[in-house]
Amino acid sequence: MSSAGSSAGSSALPPAPGYGAGDLAGVLPSVAASLGVKGFTGALPQARGAVVVLVDGLGLELLRARSGHAPFLRSLLPESTPATAGFPATTATSMGTFGTGLPPGAHGLLGYQVVDPDTGQLFNELSWEDGPDPRTWQRETTVFERVAAAGIATTMVANDYFEGSGLTTAALRGADFATAATLAQRVDLVLARLRQQPRSLTYLYWGNLDRTGHEHGCGSWEWVDELEAVDAELQRLAQGLPAGVSLTVTADHGMIDVPADNKVDIAFDDELAAGVRVTGGEMRALQLYCEPGATDDVLATWTARLGEQGWVLPMADAVSRGLFGPVQPHIAPRLGDVLVAMDGPYGYWDSRVMTTTVGGLIGQHGSLTSAEMAVPVLHRPAD
Incomplete structure (x- = not known):
């Protein structure tokens, strides 16, 4: 078989991701445009401040199938349009796409594990153990760096072990870092900061839905329980936002159970x-x-x-x-x-x-199926 041959598979290869304004690559640039940051374009209504929540593993097909357990997120679905995370549909790559607004071929975070051509060694882009300098590996300016340079307070709220990590530095650098353990505590932290400074961009990351899917399967009752908890906290977040602050909810990939x-x-x-x-x-x-x-x-x-x-x-x-x-x-x-x-x-x-x-x-992910690639981009305009 020639290396120039066509692909084989159970069906035609799915189309390539668009990597445009309507997909994961366009989420932060569109939000930045809504805040009036020069150099960004998007169709979102103008806002004084914005909160962007990324729920790891919340695939669009999973959300639609279990929408009865997520009334708040379901209420935002009718106004949303289908979006893709990019390929491969994995956290490290998607964080690069989300954080830079660029496709993987530009930001260079190409998978869970890749070979560094300078050393010939395989390294994990998620843990970044023994990895290269993240600022050299991913050299493009992030959206957070550009928003912060425009004078808008920019904060990332996530687990403490993400602070200063290789992946955070590569994909999400530019935002101040704040941490809280539970999702409820993170929501409280975001709301408290917004009351002090509504003119800001705040990014909140939550990874437990992905972890639950990996360990128990995305078809499990444990996954549904976690979805219900996430939905309730995001509704509380939305209800507590100050006037003029928008909310956008997205994800980095979906998931499929593999026996x-x-x-x-x-x-x-x-x-x-x-x-x-x-x-x-x-x-x-x-x-x-x-x-x-x-x-x-x-x-x-x-x-x-x-x-x-x-x-x-x-x-x-x-x-x-x-x-x-x-x-x-x-x-x-x-x-x-x-x-x-x-x-x-x-x-x-x-x-x-x-x-x-x-x-x-x-629960596994990474491939080209819509169950893994399709993600929600749900937006609640500022009041």
């Missing part, structure tokens, strides 16, 4: 491991870094094995199709040689470079 019997560990599969030097990406969106001269064989083997479980294509094809948006020359060497994206509820992982904890998670 244990549908997971294959490449470390114990000699056929799939042949010719693969390093396995990057994650369970549902792998980037295979191949041994020299082995790319065509890897493509043929994986295409034959996956069949209708997903899509296998040369990375050059993935780039030309625009899955990452336009890829800048200094970022292209970070990409693997072969892309594998899952369609049905399947997953392939490599226990040599991924922990058994990650491999055992029920």
